Amino acid sequence: MDTMTSAPDEINALSYEQGRDELVRVVNALEQGASSLEESLALWERGEALARRCEEWLIGAKARLDAARAGQVDSAATAG
Numbered sequence: 001m002d003t004m005t006s007a008p009d010e011i012n013a014l015s016y017e018q019g020r021d022e023l024v025r026v027v028n029a030l031e032q033g034a035s036s037l038e039e040s041l042a043l044w045e046r047g048e049a050l051a052r053r054c055e056e057w058l059i060g061a062k063a064r065l066d067a068a069r070a071g072q073v074d075s076a077a078t079a080g
Contacts, residue, residue, distance in 0.1 A: 011049050016057035023050040 011019065026047040030040060 008049060011046075011053050014050075014053060016054060016061075019050050019054045019057070023047055023054060026050060 014022070026043050029035065030043050030047070033040075035043060
């Protein structure tokens with residue numbers, strides 16, 4: 001399967017680092033400008049999907065950190 005045209009489910013299965021690395025490759029390919037219009041559009045769409053997935057990972061990580069911090073505050077308040 002070509003990584004530039006795989007299904008959205010494949011993007012959802014990527015780790016943050018995998019998604020970020022592929023997004024960098026997509027951006028580099030677009031910046032080269034050697035692709036046809038159709039290929040460029042496919043790359044752009046894949047890049048948008050990868051960027052959304054990376055953002056989801058970051059939002060999830062922030063939520064986990066916020067929850068951990070809230071738990072620390074709650075523990076400190078009940079201990080004191």
